[in-house]
Amino acid sequence: MSSRRSRVSEEEINELISKLQSLLPEARRRGGGRASAAKLLKETCNYIRSLNREVDDLSGRLSALMATMDNNSAEAEIIRSLLRS
Amino acid sequence: MQATKSFEQAFLKQMLLGIQLSAVSHGSGSLQERKSAIKLSADVAMAVARGSKKWTRGLIASLSKEEQNRSFLQFVLGKEFERPAKICHSSWKIPRSKNIVRRSLRFLSKRKSNIRAPNSSVLAGTLVEKRTQVLKRLVPGGQSMDAFSLLDETLDYAACLRAQVDVMQKLMTTLEASKHSDAQRPKEKFHLLPMVGSWYSTRKGLRKRLSKRPKLTL
Numbered sequence: 001m002s003s004r005r006s007r008v009s010e011e012e013i014n015e016l017i018s019k020l021q022s023l024l025p026e027a028r029r030r031g032g033g034r035a036s037a038a039k040l041l042k043e044t045c046n047y048i049r050s051l052n053r054e055v056d057d058l059s060g061r062l063s064a065l066m067a068t069m070d071n072n073s074a075e076a077e078i079i080r081s082l083l084r085s
Numbered sequence: 086m087q088a089t090k091s092f093e094q095a096f097l098k099q100m101l102l103g104i105q106l107s108a109v110s111h112g113s114g115s116l117q118e119r120k121s122a123i124k125l126s127a128d129v130a131m132a133v134a135r136g137s138k139k140w141t142r143g144l145i146a147s148l149s150k151e152e153q154n155r156s157f158l159q160f161v162l163g164k165e166f167e168r169p170a171k172i173c174h175s176s177w178k179i180p181r182s183k184n185i186v187r188r189s190l191r192f193l194s195k196r197k198s199n200i201r202a203p204n205s206s207v208l209a210g211t212l213v214e215k216r217t218q219v220l221k222r223l224v225p226g227g228q229s230m231d232a233f234s235l236l237d238e239t240l241d242y243a244a245c246l247r248a249q250v251d252v253m254q255k256l257m258t259t260l261e262a263s264k265h266s267d268a269q270r271p272k273e274k275f276h277l278l279p280m281v282g283s284w285y286s287t288r289k290g291l292r293k294r295l296s297k298r299p300k301l302t303l
Binding site for chain 1: 097098101102104105116119120121122123124127128190212213216217219220223224233236237239240242243244246247249250253254256257259260261263264266
């Protein structure tokens with residue numbers, strides 16, 4: 001096992017892990033990023049699940065909103081202008 | 086990935102096109118059908134706007150497994166969709182990285198469990214592995230990823246999901262606000278996406294940037 005190679009890779013991995021930590025919403029960071037890997041994974045999974053739930057919820061609300069939109073409404077015009085830009 | 090303004094704009098445009106395609110705006114179909122159509126548009130838009138990543142390919146693959154999605158995918162993706170999905174069986178490629186990640190992750194757990202009984206570090210390893218399996222199911226295409234790719238793709242996927250939520254939220258807000266406003270008002274260019282710059286900034290920088298976001302003017 002080439003030690004030089006594993007050292008570089010471990011750096012990359014640590015970078016990934018710290019990026020993941022900073023991506024997560026305000027997780028308690030007592031004494032600087034010493035969250036355990038298990039905790040990090042759990043919070044990552046929870047974060048992804050909650051984002052998926054939000055998308056699901058927003059899809060429902062958008063569909064209800066758009067159902068009441070007619071072609072001449074301001075909302076339809078917004079959508080058209082967004083598509084033109 | 087840097088969730089930039091261009092990603093958000095590409096996503097928004099692609100999603101709106103998709104919604105028009107599925108004729109959701111015409112109000113036909115049941116509530117559940119319309120909701121599914123919007124979610125489908127949003128997911129496809131996210132994958133298209135992001136481009137070629139393992140998770141985007143995984144997402145399209147899992148979406149295409151459902152019969153009712155196929156014609157939409159066909160229309161939006163065209164030739165891309167007809168090409169057989171290349172599932173990445175690349176776990177053999179970097180056999181070492183898997184072990185290195187496992188070691189690094191165990192090392193992280195060990196640091197915390199130093200004071201506890203010697204058994205706990207072994208338990209921590211199992212918990213890590215269990216949760217890694219959960220993550221693999223959550224990230225599209227995750228099952229065939231090695232540990233390093235999984236972390237990398239997770240970062241990217243989570244950032245895109247975050248942007249997806251933000252853009253949909255902003256769209257909601259804009260549409261809701263205009264519903265209440267005077268329809269006679271001259272149509273202004275709505276600045277829906279004022280955010281610029283990298284999202285991978287420090288937490289402080291991101292907070293500062295968010296607070297500076299201009300309010301929507303109607």
